[in-house]
Amino acid sequence: MQFEFFPSRTLTWYLARLFITRILAVLLMLVLVLQMLDLLGESGDILAYPGNGQEQLLYYVTLRVPQLIARFLPYSVLLATIITLATLNQNSEVISMKAAGLSAHQVLAPLILTALAISLASLAFNERVVTRSTATLNAWQAVKYGPIPKDPGVKANLYLADGRDLLLASSLEGQNDRMVLRGVTYYRRDANGIIVEQLRTDRAAFANPGWRFENATRFDVATTSTTKLVSATVAPGITPAKIMISNVDADSENLFQLSSSIEAMKVAGRRTSELEAAWWHKLSGPFSSMLMPLLGAVAAFGLARSGQLLIRAVIGMALGFAYFVLDNAALAMGNFGGYPPLVAAWAPFVLFALIGETVLIRTEE
Numbered sequence: 001m002q003f004e005f006f007p008s009r010t011l012t013w014y015l016a017r018l019f020i021t022r023i024l025a026v027l028l029m030l031v032l033v034l035q036m037l038d039l040l041g042e043s044g045d046i047l048a049y050p051g052n053g054q055e056q057l058l059y060y061v062t063l064r065v066p067q068l069i070a071r072f073l074p075y076s077v078l079l080a081t082i083i084t085l086a087t088l089n090q091n092s093e094v095i096s097m098k099a100a101g102l103s104a105h106q107v108l109a110p111l112i113l114t115a116l117a118i119s120l121a122s123l124a125f126n127e128r129v130v131t132r133s134t135a136t137l138n139a140w141q142a143v144k145y146g147p148i149p150k151d152p153g154v155k156a157n158l159y160l161a162d163g164r165d166l167l168l169a170s171s172l173e174g175q176n177d178r179m180v181l182r183g184v185t186y187y188r189r190d191a192n193g194i195i196v197e198q199l200r201t202d203r204a205a206f207a208n209p210g211w212r213f214e215n216a217t218r219f220d221v222a223t224t225s226t227t228k229l230v231s232a233t234v235a236p237g238i239t240p241a242k243i244m245i246s247n248v249d250a251d252s253e254n255l256f257q258l259s260s261s262i263e264a265m266k267v268a269g270r271r272t273s274e275l276e277a278a279w280w281h282k283l284s285g286p287f288s289s290m291l292m293p294l295l296g297a298v299a300a301f302g303l304a305r306s307g308q309l310l311i312r313a314v315i316g317m318a319l320g321f322a323y324f325v326l327d328n329a330a331l332a333m334g335n336f337g338g339y340p341p342l343v344a345a346w347a348p349f350v351l352f353a354l355i356g357e358t359v360l361i362r363t364e365e
Helices: 009-048 054-090 093-099 104-142 240-244 255-267 273-299 309-335 341-364
Strands: 156-162 165-173 180-189 195-206 211-220 225-234
Touching (some): 009 054, 009 104, 054 093, 054 104, 054 273, 054 309, 093 104, 104 165, 104 273, 104 341, 180 211, 195 225, 240 255, 255 273, 273 309, 273 341
Antiparallel strands (some): 165 180, 211 225
């Protein structure tokens, strides 16, 4: 049995089923509590828009829950690992398995395999569901929870420069020449960078070149006068192609869309290290669940009657949360170019895999 990676089929299914039920239970608890707290904080803004009610609150929940699941699934796997292994240890099941000839790695093998399956499911869920809900939620928040945008791929909170002048928009709809900006403000500045004129409109369409403001309000800084304009065309240097690479949200794009955005920014001579790190983290993030059984394994071994079970559980939890802290720190370093994108995304994973394996071998093997 020592030469087999997995224990018997019965024991493998038993451990995997035990592990999955605890993961789902912990994840459900975390998502319910965090969603309730989040909804308490956002419900005031949602209901502040005239006409919004219970339907809009429920719609917000449907958009926010996928984000919470994606973010806290690795935490759930960590906590479920510690609960599962501590329970097995306390009931002397781990001792029975080791007495039957199983090594520590064989005891953990069903859990690691289950975590791998969860990681693959999480990756697919993130790409198919989370990116779309994030894009829709960002666009909805950009219009202050007003009319729900029809296009889930709209960009929000645009900040664009046309030479000295600035163009700001709360959201964008459409593609290429059919592109339309919503909630637009245009600032015309002089050679010293001082604002001399402001134009505001609810809608601006691409005029090729420039953007045509409809029913715009003009404010002249020098005379402090306000006038109404039927139409005005501004910002000829801002094109739809420039807009598409100006505000790339990695969380709102899947791997293929983000790859295209990165290539477009490279062609335009833009810095892409932050987006490249986010691209790699879209892979390393879901697979962090695979690490959790290894990091929490310290709770499985050692005699429960020795009084150190709680200490071992705390150590496993500390290792897991240390990984999440270092992972966020490495990603931040990669965002401003301190680390190469590949290193920023995968270095914490490799480091803690080695740490977990070292702790397991030194203490049990």
